[in-house]
Amino acid sequence: MEGEVVIIGAGLIGLALARELAHRGAAVRVVDTGEPGRQASWAAAGMLAPSSEGLDGAFYDLCAASLARYPAFAAALHEETDLDIHLRREGFITPAYDDRGVAKLEAEVADARARGFGASMLTSVDTLRLEPSLAPVAASAHFEHEASVDNRRLGRALRAAVEHLGVRLDEGLPWVRLAATQRRVNGVETANGFIPAPVVINAAGAWAGTLEGVPERARVPVEPVKGQILALGMPANLIRHTIYAEHAYLVPRDDGRLIVGATVERAGFDTRVTAAGIHRLLDGALRVAPALRDLAVVETWAGLRPGTPDGLPYLGAGSIEGYFLATGHLRNGVLLTPITAEVVADTVEGRAPRVDVAAFSPERVHPTSKAAP
Numbered sequence: 001m002e003g004e005v006v007i008i009g010a011g012l013i014g015l016a017l018a019r020e021l022a023h024r025g026a027a028v029r030v031v032d033t034g035e036p037g038r039q040a041s042w043a044a045a046g047m048l049a050p051s052s053e054g055l056d057g058a059f060y061d062l063c064a065a066s067l068a069r070y071p072a073f074a075a076a077l078h079e080e081t082d083l084d085i086h087l088r089r090e091g092f093i094t095p096a097y098d099d100r101g102v103a104k105l106e107a108e109v110a111d112a113r114a115r116g117f118g119a120s121m122l123t124s125v126d127t128l129r130l131e132p133s134l135a136p137v138a139a140s141a142h143f144e145h146e147a148s149v150d151n152r153r154l155g156r157a158l159r160a161a162v163e164h165l166g167v168r169l170d171e172g173l174p175w176v177r178l179a180a181t182q183r184r185v186n187g188v189e190t191a192n193g194f195i196p197a198p199v200v201i202n203a204a205g206a207w208a209g210t211l212e213g214v215p216e217r218a219r220v221p222v223e224p225v226k227g228q229i230l231a232l233g234m235p236a237n238l239i240r241h242t243i244y245a246e247h248a249y250l251v252p253r254d255d256g257r258l259i260v261g262a263t264v265e266r267a268g269f270d271t272r273v274t275a276a277g278i279h280r281l282l283d284g285a286l287r288v289a290p291a292l293r294d295l296a297v298v299e300t301w302a303g304l305r306p307g308t309p310d311g312l313p314y315l316g317a318g319s320i321e322g323y324f325l326a327t328g329h330l331r332n333g334v335l336l337t338p339i340t341a342e343v344v345a346d347t348v349e350g351r352a353p354r355v356d357v358a359a360f361s362p363e364r365v366h367p368t369s370k371a372a373p
């Protein structure tokens with residue numbers, strides 16, 4: 001590829017894409033107005049859960065394809081950086097408390113099995129045998145294929161990986177804007193100067209829709225979707241599986257923390273942790289597992305998911321030459337990190353991705369805006 005590729009945004013998405021493109025031989029530079037990996041990518045719970053998240057259609061397929069790539073992705077990062085991202089593969093347990101809930105789970109298990117995943121219903125007794133700290137259930141589903149990672153470790157590993165590969169990372173920039181005409185990108189303007197580039201990729205997460213300098217015909221709507229979340233200090237193995245319940249999920253970490261998440265709020269760019277938010281999370285968690293009541297709350301935080309009007313990400317070419325997007329992953333950006341890097345790198349290189357990404361084209365926002373030749 002001629003010239004440098006500039007990626008705007010150094011979250012998991014921007015960093016994974018930088019790593020992928022650098023591996024393929026591109027000259028890559030990443031610019032960020034903040035600290036790499038410290039926004040949504042740091043705030044997340046790290047679940048890799050296409051079935052529990054209730055996804056369908058092409059989006060499910062994309063998420064499942066990304067999940068399938070995780071073991072090799074984790075191993076490669078370990079090889080490249082010596083950092084372990086703590087991929088946990090015990091699977092997810094989803095409890096049901098009444099007949100309606102059980103029927104819903106049975107349908108989800110049947111769906112997961114039809115897709116070739118290991119999923120099964122567990123009786124009340126079997127559920128409590130696996131997770132004795134849970135409140136009694138009517139039954140539960142065990143989604144064996146679902147996993148989790150420590151997304152903060154993943155951010156650190158990706159940063160180390162791109163630095164090893166010689167990617168230049170400009171962080172803490174007071175401002176960054178796209179430099180483009182109505183037809184094509186020229187590069188990126190930053191507080192530190194102009195970076196000429198034939199290819200610029202917008203991976204600015206919840207801020208992708210407000211990036212300055214993007215011509216109207218290439219703008220995409222991205223809305224910040226706030227999530228409050230907290231961590232409890234947990235005795236070893238008190239909870240071993242991720243418990244994905246209706247009112248809260250519980251994600252065990254190898255470092256002894258139990259992540260309790262998460263609220264879903266439309267609150268603009270507000271990232272305050274509120275009394276009501278934490279109340280809701282703890283109430284949900286203690287309903288699922290009353291045994292957690294004496295654990296210490298060791299951390300609370302909030303982050304902004306990049307949301308789109310149709311709930312699907314923007315992956316690939318924007319409406320002007322040289323402009324690409326990799327954003328809008330909402331609740332599934334950690335899960336989608338490996339596949340996003342792969343398919344967006346493919347489209348940047350002009351190759352057809354191995355998975356069908358037509359549904360995620362940013363051009364769906366402006367279907368008639370292609371400039372006349």
Ligand SMILES: Cc1cc2nc3c(=O)[nH]c(=O)nc-3n(C[C@H](O)[C@H](O)[C@H](O)COP(=O)(O)OP(=O)(O)OC[C@H]3O[C@@H](n4cnc5c(N)ncnc54)[C@H](O)[C@@H]3O)c2cc1C
Nearest residue numbers: 009011013039040041045046047205227303332333334335
């Ligand atoms: C509470 C919570 C729980 C979640 N749990 C999960 C989960 O369990 N599983 C899952 O898969 N996903 C989860 N997510 C979603 C996931 O975190 C996001 O989809 C993902 O992190 C998005 O990554 P990103 O790199 O696009 O965005 P971010 O990590 O937000 O990174 C965007 C980067 O762009 C930078 N930036 C912004 N504006 C500019 C600009 N103008 N110029 C340059 N840089 C800029 C920012 O500083 C930031 O570093 C969760 C999110 C939240 C908030």
